[in-house]
Amino acid sequence: MESRKEDARRMVSVTINGEMRQGLAEPRTLLAYFIRETLGLTGTHVGCDTTSCGACTVLFDGEPVKSCTVLAVQADQHQIDTVEGLETDNVLHPLQQAFWDNHGLQCGFCTPGMLMTSVALLQKNPHPTESEIRHGISGNLCRCTGYVNIVKAITDASHKMQKEPAEV
């Protein structure tokens, strides 16, 4: 039987982590699933489907969004950044390194979303206070760490990222 939904699929092109990728998506396909299942980048996780947990956070034209609440077709011709794009030349992003150094993760499921939110936070506010960090990541749920070491990791990364330009 011919499917109506099959007919409704359209090509979606995105620049993801700097690479041009495209794939077919139904109009209702959520960006999170397009990234995970169509493009095969499974670092972006789905924890709630209701914009609550933030495990699916990616950058959409540089802004953090919960990709379970964006349609894949809305991302057509836009730029997406996911956790897979944070590392450069086998060197961890300072935030990835800081999460590792400070025990900022346990089960690791919320970590990719937490990292992407943190990347955006530090871009907007390179010297956040503890309170600013806590508010900045309040859309991302973590059930393991109690956030203590996540806050520490983001603070640590913010210091290191400030030092780097001077060293270069």
Add this chain to the structure above:
Amino acid sequence: MAIEATETRPLGKAIKRKEDPRLVRGQGRYLDDIVLPGMLYMALARSPYAHARIKEIRLDQAYQVPGVKAILTGADLEKMNLSWMPTLAGDRQMVLATGKVLFQYQEVAAVVAESRAAAEDAVQLIEIDYEPLAPVVDPYAALKADAPLLREDRDQKDNHIFHWEVGDRKATDDALASSPVVVKEFIRMPRVHPAPVEPCGCIADYQKATGKLTWYVTSQAPHAHRTVLALVSGLPEHMIHVISPDIGGGFGNKVPVYPGYVCSVVMSLQLGRPVKWVETRTENIATTNFARDYHMTAEIGATQEGIVTALKVATIADHGAFDAAADPSKFPAGLFSIVTGSYDFPVAFAEVDGVYTNKAPGGVAYRCSFRVTEASYLIERVMNTLALKLNLDPAEIRRRNFIRSEQFPYQSPLGWTYDSGNYDATLNEALKLVDYEQLRKQQAERRAGGELVGIGISTFTEIVGAGPSNTFDILGIKMFDSCEIRIHPTGKAIARLGTRHQGQGHETTFAQVIADELGMTAADVLIEEGDTDTAPYGLGTYASRSTPTAGGAAALAARRIRQKAIQIAAHLLEVSPDDVEWNGEKFAAKGLESRAVGMSEVALAAYTNLPEGMEPGLEATYYYDPPNLTFPNGAYVAMVAIDRGTGEVKVERFVAVDDCGTVINPMVVDGQVHGGLTEGFGIAFMQEIAYDEDGNNLAPNFMEYLVPTAVEAPHWETGRTVTPSPHHPIGAKGVGESPNVGSPAAFVNAVVDALSPYGVTNVEIPLFPWKVWNVLKELGLTQ
């Protein structure tokens, strides 16, 4: 800052986690990340009613959805004798409903389709006619003689599940009757859900050609799940391969076997293709196991000086539609008999009655060892009431009643032998860290200024690490755990254990234990868990049992390696084995310290240069059956302030001093404590799975079921005392759950302390601002 895994003598050091490099790159491999060729997707149709008879199920429209491969109902399963499955508590649970549904969101039909979306589309088109029946939501109402009968499948025609009691009822009654002081309190621990960020799910992959079923599943207990699956499905156990991949948090939620798991296995067996099922968040919170729902009454007898004389506890346990707790078979109320806590009660008696209601089935131990949180919360709350009654400081009432360090091993009146503890020292450390005297002064000053400020103390004792296997089994399977170590020729090792971590850091901490025993570094020891074809049999990771059981097995397997290694070392050193000593890092010839060989030389020799007649290779397996449980303890102090305008409670200070025996990795221990405290905070202030009178779940998502964000989560201050377990191979006790067990009482005791000048002795959790505000309003304290 943490140190690298290449450090020698790693035990007790803050080694950076070996699992993190893949997880921070988004390269963990969680269940839903796995895609198999030809994989199908399953979705479940669920009941909108809490209690209803199923009149008719029509599938024709659903079958019209393109891509639908099969639809399964309870009637289909009945023909296979699979419409019910055993629970881990010895009850049974419907897989897909037949006859009637017993809770809202209960599983009624399963659709398998070529895509996730097609399966969900078809679920929407399944037509089910229900005849609604009167729901029973309140456990006390369920026990009334005229209550509607929920479980028609049982011979017993009421809603009572079990009665369990422990202790000496008469001696306790007599002691209470003759005690000059008696306090009594009703304490409710409401229904909550562990809600890990990753929901539950599985992929069943049955290959007809080989007859082998590979079952990827979010399982905290993969070996036990394999055995249960073999028993339920009739598949030969060696043809079931369970793989529990990276798990996105468990907290007890991923211990039981769920209907969705069984349906996906049945569908894969029928279709010969892999079938994936992953819960939505609502399915997770509304159907897979909840925790608590304990309704407890406690009486404590005491002398005028506050020395306790007796404890009597009666509890109603609401299990929902099926007793789907994951309890050891001899313990229908888990380890609730730890309820005498840290105190030397001469006599005690506790009884628990399990009840069916039209609510989701359970309840699991949510970040605790089988009902230990309920017990700990109860005793720590009621000791507080006793202190209020006698006008004693809550620290003082505890000091007067602590089991003293010279009493260990301590025989509790409810049958446990506590291994070790130094409760005074732990409490003193907490009081010192928080500067208790100063805190009380501040409180007095602020109270004088009209503020509502309270200080709460909790000095809990846990019971964790089940076995020993002569007492503990789940569905008959003894609760030991295991470790197998293989040393490779170049001196590197792989170790596999019967546990399955979900964030606890086993890949690092167990490597530390083994490396420390063998003079290696944690970097040189690869830890693998979760694959039943390769790992030795074990009962899994929950109830803080990994370190007490598998951790013991790891140390003892390493020592077995050392027994053989010493023979090889003697051969290399050209001395008698009696003349070889292990110096903590190397095997040395006695009296000739410079002549020594390490594990890398010994390992190479094990494959290349063996003593005459010795079996080649260097490996060992240890199945460790602990002689006793371990009893971690802690002393927590909370300071709170209540907003008179909004009822919001602000946690201003929280000091947690834990004693978990020997510490393997202080960074990991602190991380566990931070996380557990935050969940304890959620339970005290935010989290509740409430139902309305029709049995509708009122919090089936993260918008209604509130878990703490970084904004609400308080700042935690941690400390430690170390009282090793005398029977554990390295003296460790387990810690992952202590903070969740011990903290709720500290928060609530602090809130009660703030309000105690106005006659308040008890407040019911969760302490939502509106609830606290109502209390303030009644007392005329609102602003």
